[in-house]
Amino acid sequence: MIPELGQLALTFSFALSLLLGIVPLYGSYTGNERALMLGKPLALAAALFAGLAFVALAYAFYTDDFTVINVASNSSSVLPWYYKLTATWGSHEGSMVLWVWILTLWTAAVALFSKQLPLLMQGRILGIMGWIGVGFIAFSLFMSNAFERSLPYFPVEGNDLNPLLQDFGMIIHPPLLYMGYVGFAVSFAFAIAALLSGKFDSTWARWARPWTLAAWMFLTLGIMLGSWWAYKELGWGGWWFWDPVENASFMPWLVGTALIHTLAVTEKRGTFKSWTVLLALATFSLSLMGAFLVRSGVLVSVHSFATDPSRGMFLLVFLLIVIGGSLLLYGLRMRSVRSQARYQLFSREVMLWGNNVFMLTATLVVFLGTLLPLFHQELGLGTISIGEPFFNAMFFYLTIPFSLLLGLGPWVRWKQQKWQPLIPPLAMIAVAALIVAVGLMAATQSVQANVALIGLLLGAWVGMSALGEVGQRIRQFGQGLAGIRKLSASHYGMTTAHIGFAVMVIGIAMTTTYSxxxxxxxxxxxxxxxxxxxxxxxxxxxxxxxxxxxxxxxxxxxxxxxxxxxxxxxxxxxxxxxxxxxxxxxxxxxxxxxxxxxxxxxxxxxxxxxxxxxxxVRWIWLGGLLMAIGATWSLLDVRYRRKVLRRAAAPSGDDQSDAKKELAHA
Missing domain, CATH: 2.60.98 (Tick-borne Encephalitis virus Glycoprotein; domain 1)
Structure with a gap:
C-alpha cells in the first residue's frame, strides 16, 4: 500500500508541476495577477508531494519490501539500516526520485525566499522551474518507475546494495551532488525569465547570484566528497581518475565558476551580460548532459547506472529541447543583452574575462577528452583512448596563467587601474611566494621536481595575494575592527575561496610529485x-x-x-x-x-x-572545503538579504509600482 501511495504522490507532484509551468506563465503573458499569485502555493505543494513519494520509497527499503522491484534489486535483509536508506538513491530509479524531490525543493525555496522579486519575474521563474520539473517527473514516472511491483511473484531476499556504495561517503555524496546539479536550474530559470522580459541589469544579477553561489557550493562539496570516497573505497590510492562520470560533474563546476565571476561583473558594472546569460544556460545544460551520460549507458564507468537505450533517448530529447529552446530564445533577444559599459585593458573586468576564457578552455578540454573517443568509435574511425596524461598535461598548462590572473585580479580596480602602484606590493608577494615554495621544497629534502615547485609557487602566489589584498583594504578603511567590518561578507568569501584554490593547487602538486x-x-x-x-x-x-x-x-x-x-x-x-x-x-x-x-x-x-x-593529499579536500566555505560566507552578504531586496527594483524605482506597471502593460 505504501509504494502505491508513493506513486500517487509523485503523480500529484507531476500534475502540480504541470500547473506551475502553465498558470504563472499564463499570468505573466496576460497580466493576470491572480494567476501569478498561484505560483507559490503550487511550488510548495509540488515539493510536499515529491517529498512524500521519496519517504514512501525510503520506507519500502527500510522494511525490506521485496515486492518492489527496485528494493529487491538494490537491498537485502542483512544490509545495515543506514545502508538500506542509502540504497533508496543507490539505483537509477531511486536516485531519480531523490533528484525530483531536490528539484521541487529548490523551486519551493525560490517561492519562499524571493518575496521581493517583482511579481512578473517571480512568476516567470517559477513557471520555468515547473516545466523543468515536468520533464524530470515524467521521466521518473514513465521511464524509470521506482515503485513498480513484481506481484504475485517476488523474491524472499534482495540482491543487496552495490558494495561500492556501502560506504559513508555514498550516504552524503549523491544528495550534495544533486543539490549542485539541480540548483543550477534556478540560474537557468533566472536567465530564461530575463530573456522573456528583456531586462538585464545589476539588480537581476544580484537576484541570481546567491542562488548560483548556493548551487556551486553544494556541487563543490559533492565533487570533493566523491573524490574522497574514490580515494578511500577503490583501493588505488588516487584522488581523481578522469573517469567520464567524474568529468561529467567537473564540467558544470568549471562553467559555474565562470558564471559566478560574470555575475559579479554584471552586478558591479552592468557589463558581461551576454556572458552571464550564456554561462547560465550552459551550466544547467552541462548538468543535464551529466545526467544523460550517467544514465544512458553511452559511457562505461564505476559511477554509472544500468543501461537502458529508451531512458537515454528520453534524456537526450529533453537535453536537446532545453539547449535548443534556450539558444533560440537567446538568439531572438540578443540585442537586449548587449552591454554598454566601457573599460580599459588593465582593469578587473579584463582579469575576470581572462580567467573565464581559461575556465571555458578547460571545460572544452574535458568535453573533448570525455566524448571524443565515443564519437570516434561511432563514426567508424576505430577506437582511441584519451587518458590521464592528456588531461594532466593540458590542465598543467592552463593552471599557470589562470593562477597568475587569479592572484592579480583582486588588486585591480574596476574600469581602469594604473599599474605603477601595484608593483611594490605584488613584488613583495612574489618574493614571499618564492621563499615559501623553496622552503617547502627544502623541507621535503628534494628539489628535483619542477612540477612541485611550480605548483607551490602558484599556490603561494594566489593565497598570499588574496591575504595581502584584504590586508591592504583593511588598512585603507581604518585600523583595527573598524577596517575589518567595512569589508563585505562577499569579499571575505572571495578571499577564502581563492585561498582554498591555492591550498588545493599545492596539495595536487605535492601529492602528484612526491607520492x-x-x-x-x-x-x-x-x-x-x-x-x-x-x-x-x-x-x-x-x-x-x-x-x-x-x-x-x-x-x-x-x-x-x-x-x-x-x-x-x-x-x-x-x-x-x-x-x-x-x-x-x-x-x-x-x-x-x-x-x-x-x-x-x-x-x-x-x-x-x-x-x-x-x-x-589532504590539502586537496581542505582546499575544496575552503572554497565551499567561501561561497557560504558570500551568501551571508547583506546585499542578498532583505534590506537589499527592498531596494532591488528595476532602474526606475520601487518594486511594487514597477510590477504593477508591467502587469498593466502585459
Whole structure:
C-alpha cells in the first residue's frame, strides 16, 4: 500500500508541476495577477508531494519490501539500516526520485525566499522551474518507475546494495551532488525569465547570484566528497581518475565558476551580460548532459547506472529541447543583452574575462577528452583512448596563467587601474611566494621536481595575494575592527575561496610529485620500509560482517623506532553479490597519508600489499572545503538579504509600482 501511495504522490507532484509551468506563465503573458499569485502555493505543494513519494520509497527499503522491484534489486535483509536508506538513491530509479524531490525543493525555496522579486519575474521563474520539473517527473514516472511491483511473484531476499556504495561517503555524496546539479536550474530559470522580459541589469544579477553561489557550493562539496570516497573505497590510492562520470560533474563546476565571476561583473558594472546569460544556460545544460551520460549507458564507468537505450533517448530529447529552446530564445533577444559599459585593458573586468576564457578552455578540454573517443568509435574511425596524461598535461598548462590572473585580479580596480602602484606590493608577494615554495621544497629534502615547485609557487602566489589584498583594504578603511567590518561578507568569501584554490593547487602538486608506493609480499612478522616509515604485519584473520566475509590485516607503523599508528586493512567478499572489495587502511595527517591496501593471497601464507605514502593529499579536500566555505560566507552578504531586496527594483524605482506597471502593460 505504501509504494502505491508513493506513486500517487509523485503523480500529484507531476500534475502540480504541470500547473506551475502553465498558470504563472499564463499570468505573466496576460497580466493576470491572480494567476501569478498561484505560483507559490503550487511550488510548495509540488515539493510536499515529491517529498512524500521519496519517504514512501525510503520506507519500502527500510522494511525490506521485496515486492518492489527496485528494493529487491538494490537491498537485502542483512544490509545495515543506514545502508538500506542509502540504497533508496543507490539505483537509477531511486536516485531519480531523490533528484525530483531536490528539484521541487529548490523551486519551493525560490517561492519562499524571493518575496521581493517583482511579481512578473517571480512568476516567470517559477513557471520555468515547473516545466523543468515536468520533464524530470515524467521521466521518473514513465521511464524509470521506482515503485513498480513484481506481484504475485517476488523474491524472499534482495540482491543487496552495490558494495561500492556501502560506504559513508555514498550516504552524503549523491544528495550534495544533486543539490549542485539541480540548483543550477534556478540560474537557468533566472536567465530564461530575463530573456522573456528583456531586462538585464545589476539588480537581476544580484537576484541570481546567491542562488548560483548556493548551487556551486553544494556541487563543490559533492565533487570533493566523491573524490574522497574514490580515494578511500577503490583501493588505488588516487584522488581523481578522469573517469567520464567524474568529468561529467567537473564540467558544470568549471562553467559555474565562470558564471559566478560574470555575475559579479554584471552586478558591479552592468557589463558581461551576454556572458552571464550564456554561462547560465550552459551550466544547467552541462548538468543535464551529466545526467544523460550517467544514465544512458553511452559511457562505461564505476559511477554509472544500468543501461537502458529508451531512458537515454528520453534524456537526450529533453537535453536537446532545453539547449535548443534556450539558444533560440537567446538568439531572438540578443540585442537586449548587449552591454554598454566601457573599460580599459588593465582593469578587473579584463582579469575576470581572462580567467573565464581559461575556465571555458578547460571545460572544452574535458568535453573533448570525455566524448571524443565515443564519437570516434561511432563514426567508424576505430577506437582511441584519451587518458590521464592528456588531461594532466593540458590542465598543467592552463593552471599557470589562470593562477597568475587569479592572484592579480583582486588588486585591480574596476574600469581602469594604473599599474605603477601595484608593483611594490605584488613584488613583495612574489618574493614571499618564492621563499615559501623553496622552503617547502627544502623541507621535503628534494628539489628535483619542477612540477612541485611550480605548483607551490602558484599556490603561494594566489593565497598570499588574496591575504595581502584584504590586508591592504583593511588598512585603507581604518585600523583595527573598524577596517575589518567595512569589508563585505562577499569579499571575505572571495578571499577564502581563492585561498582554498591555492591550498588545493599545492596539495595536487605535492601529492602528484612526491607520492611513493610499493607492491610487496608480506607474511606475519615481515617489515617493509617506505619513506622512512616501517610497516610491520602483525596479524591476518577472517572477517565476519553483517553481509560480507573476507580477510583482514593488522599492521604496526613506526618511524625511527617511534610508534606511529596501527592500521587495519580489509579484503571483503560480499556473499549475496559475490563481489570482492578492498577497504584500505589510512592514517591521515595534514602533511601526509599512510595508505595500505590488502591485495591477493599468495603461496606460503603470504599476501600482497600496496603500501603508499602520500604527502599533502589532504590539502586537496581542505582546499575544496575552503572554497565551499567561501561561497557560504558570500551568501551571508547583506546585499542578498532583505534590506537589499527592498531596494532591488528595476532602474526606475520601487518594486511594487514597477510590477504593477508591467502587469498593466502585459
Amino acid at each position: 611513493v608506493e610499493r607492491d610487496v609480499r608480506m607474511q606475519v612478522g615481515d617489515t617493509v620500509t617506505l619513506s622512512g616509515y616501517e610497516f610491520t604485519l602483525l596479524d591476518l584473520y577472517k572477517l565476519d560482517g553483517p553481509n560480507f566475509g573476507g580477510e583482514a590485516a593488522d599492521l604496526k607503523v613506526e618511524r625511527d623506532g617511534r610508534f606511529i599508528t596501527n592500521l587495519h586493512a580489509e579484503k571483503r567478499f560480499y556473499t549475496i553479490q559475490r563481489t570482492v572489495m578492498t577497504e584500505a587502511a589510512i592514517h591521515a595527517r595534514l602533511s601526509r597519508d599512510l595508505y595500505v591496501s590488502l591485495g591477493e593471497a599468495l603461496p606460503g601464507d603470504a599476501w600482497s600489499f600496496k603500501v603508499q605514502v602520500k604527502p599533502f
